[in-house]
Amino acid sequence: MFDPKSLKAPEFIDHQEVLDSLAYADENKNNRAVLDEIIAKARQHKGLSHREASVLLATDDPEINAQIFELAREIKKAYYGNRIVLFAPLYLSNYCINGCVYCPYHLKNKHIPRKKLTQEEIEREVIALQDMGHKRLAIESGEDPKNNPIEYILESIKTIYNIKHKNGAIRRVNVNIAATTVENYKKLKDAGIGTYILFQETYHRESYEKLHPTGPKHDYCYHTEAMDRAMDGGIDDVGLGVLFGLELYRYEFCALLMHAEHLEAVHGVGPHTISFPRVKRADDIDPNAFDNGISDDTFIKIIACARVAVPYTGMIISTRESKEVRERALEVGISQISGASRTSVGGYVDEEPEDESSAQFDVSDKRTLDQVISWLMQLGYVPSFCTACYREGRTGDRFMALCKSNQILNCCHPNALMTLKEYLQDYASPITKLIGDKLIQNELGTIPNQKIRSFVEKNLVKIENGERDFRI
Numbered sequence: 482m483f484d485p486k487s488l489k490a491p492e493f494i495d496h497q498e499v500l501d502s503l504a505y506a507d508e509n510k511n512n513r514a515v516l517d518e519i520i521a522k523a524r525q526h527k528g529l530s531h532r533e534a535s536v537l538l539a540t541d542d543p544e545i546n547a548q549i550f551e552l553a554r555e556i557k558k559a560y561y562g563n564r565i566v567l568f569a570p571l572y573l574s575n576y577c578i579n580g581c582v583y584c585p586y587h588l589k590n591k592h593i594p595r596k597k598l599t600q601e602e603i604e605r606e607v608i609a610l611q612d613m614g615h616k617r618l619a620i621e622s623g624e625d626p627k628n629n630p631i632e633y634i635l636e637s638i639k640t641i642y643n644i645k646h647k648n649g650a651i652r653r654v655n656v657n658i659a660a661t662t663v664e665n666y667k668k669l670k671d672a673g674i675g676t677y678i679l680f681q682e683t684y685h686r687e688s689y690e691k692l693h694p695t696g697p698k699h700d701y702c703y704h705t706e707a708m709d710r711a712m713d714g715g716i717d718d719v720g721l722g723v724l725f726g727l728e729l730y731r732y733e734f735c736a737l738l739m740h741a742e743h744l745e746a747v748h749g750v751g752p753h754t755i756s757f758p759r760v761k762r763a764d765d766i767d768p769n770a771f772d773n774g775i776s777d778d779t780f781i782k783i784i785a786c787a788r789v790a791v792p793y794t795g796m797i798i799s800t801r802e803s804k805e806v807r808e809r810a811l812e813v814g815i816s817q818i819s820g821a822s823r824t825s826v827g828g829y830v831d832e833e834p835e836d837e838s839s840a841q842f843d844v845s846d847k848r849t850l851d852q853v854i855s856w857l858m859q860l861g862y863v864p865s866f867c868t869a870c871y872r873e874g875r876t877g878d879r880f881m882a883l884c885k886s887n888q889i890l891n892c893c894h895p896n897a898l899m900t901l902k903e904y905l906q907d908y909a910s911p912i913t914k915l916i917g918d919k920l921i922q923n924e925l926g927t928i929p930n931q932k933i934r935s936f937v938e939k940n941l942v943k944i945e946n947g948e949r950d951f952r953i
């Protein structure tokens with residue numbers, strides 16, 4: 482029985498409710514009156530229900546599709562402006578006791594080299610990341626209580642925050658580790674993590690159980706209810722995601738929105754972010770083995786519909802996707818991207834020979850961070866290394882309030898400009914610096930509040946003179 486307020490996964494992600502919503506979407510995907518009504522609601526920028534958004538995803542009416550893309554662009558601009566937040570993943574360990582059939586870290590894969598970074602190795606990786614200009618990381622690890630216990634993760638977070646090298650600093654560590662207990666989530670919260678990220682992989686229970694045949698991750702309910710435990714443990718910002726390609730995308734999209742509605746209904750705040758990964762080739766993994774791969778066009782439409790459905794949620798795309806796909810995705814809703822990522826354990830310091838790779842999957846966008854920054858700016862975006870909200874305690878509903886009150890231009894935008902300036906001073910190539918300094922000058926004029934504008938102008942000079950870490 483569908484109940485968004487229930488704490489039981491089969492009730493807040495009720496299978497029948499997903500099926501009924503998809504049937505409703507099929508019945509109405511060409512119904513102009515229903516479509517117009519949903520578009521009119523979406524124009525209020527307050528989001529859509531899983532059913533409404535499912536109708537938009539199902540429609541192939543070209544006029545409605547054009548309106549969806551237009552709205553997605555408009556909503557993104559209204560809430561996120563032209564800022565794009567940058568991050569990088571840091572793989573700590575690929576030891577894993579699960580049997581996920583799409584992931585090369587699965588226990589039965591005997592030819593992938595197993596690696597776990599020592600604290601000294603983490604330090605070297607983080608210095609390499611700082612030297613590129615990164616300020617925000619997402620740590621990744623396989624699930625293995627013996628090799629990667631929570632104490633190892635906590636120690637690693639501490640190590641990362643403590644590394645100060647030249648002007649570098651990692652100011653926000655997001656964590657993508659397996660579902661765990663409330664007690665462990667409390668420990669992660671106390672360690673000062675940013676977002677707790679956990680991909681659902683698939684919301685379809687039967688498929689989930691087949692795709693995760695062995696190991697603790699097999700337990701669908703424990704995995705699906707993880708975000709509730711994380712929030713009970715005091716973590717305000719949680720990040721959802723499904724791995725597109727495993728199941729039918731319309732099912733996943735609908736259930737993903739039901740999960741977001743559930744978090745809002747129970748905890749008063751929806752997901753901080755939603756990630757959009759697709760299955761990729763990897764050691765022992767052929768993405769063609771999964772029947773539900775989606776085309777780039779469908780993928781972009783999913784992103785646009787999500788942007789319209791959850792206007793305040795940050796949306797993330799990784800280097801799994803090519804430059805071309807990322808460019809299209811940025812336009813219709815993505816607000817955070819990774820850059821210059823390595824998905825192997827220790828990959829920022831040591832290039833691994835291809836046949837000995839510990840990588841989790843192939844990356845499509847292999848550009849350097851400098852190239853990514855320069856590309857973003859040439860597309861008219863402001864790359865941002867800002868981590869201010871979380872450091873100022875603006876997490877969970879406080880962040881959402883800022884977003885909803887449209888104060889981004891007076892807060893996030895100035896912070897983006899100041900952190901971009903730091904990047905340009907410390908890490909950019911001469912040509913990127915040139916483009917960036919010009920961009921900052923142009924963007925200063927868009928800060929509505931005069932006091933804030935002059936605060937930023939003064940700080941930009943201070944940054945040129947060597948000071949760092951200003952924020953609103």
Ligand code: SAM
Pocket residue numbers: 583584585621622623624657658659660679680682698723724758759760761762763766801841842
């Ligand atoms: N082990 C943790 C867990 O169970 O959630 C951490 C996550 S893992 C390091 C990060 C994510 O990579 C997974 O949640 C999965 O969605 C994704 N992934 C695994 N195999 C992949 C593949 N072949 N292509 C693309 N993404 C993949």
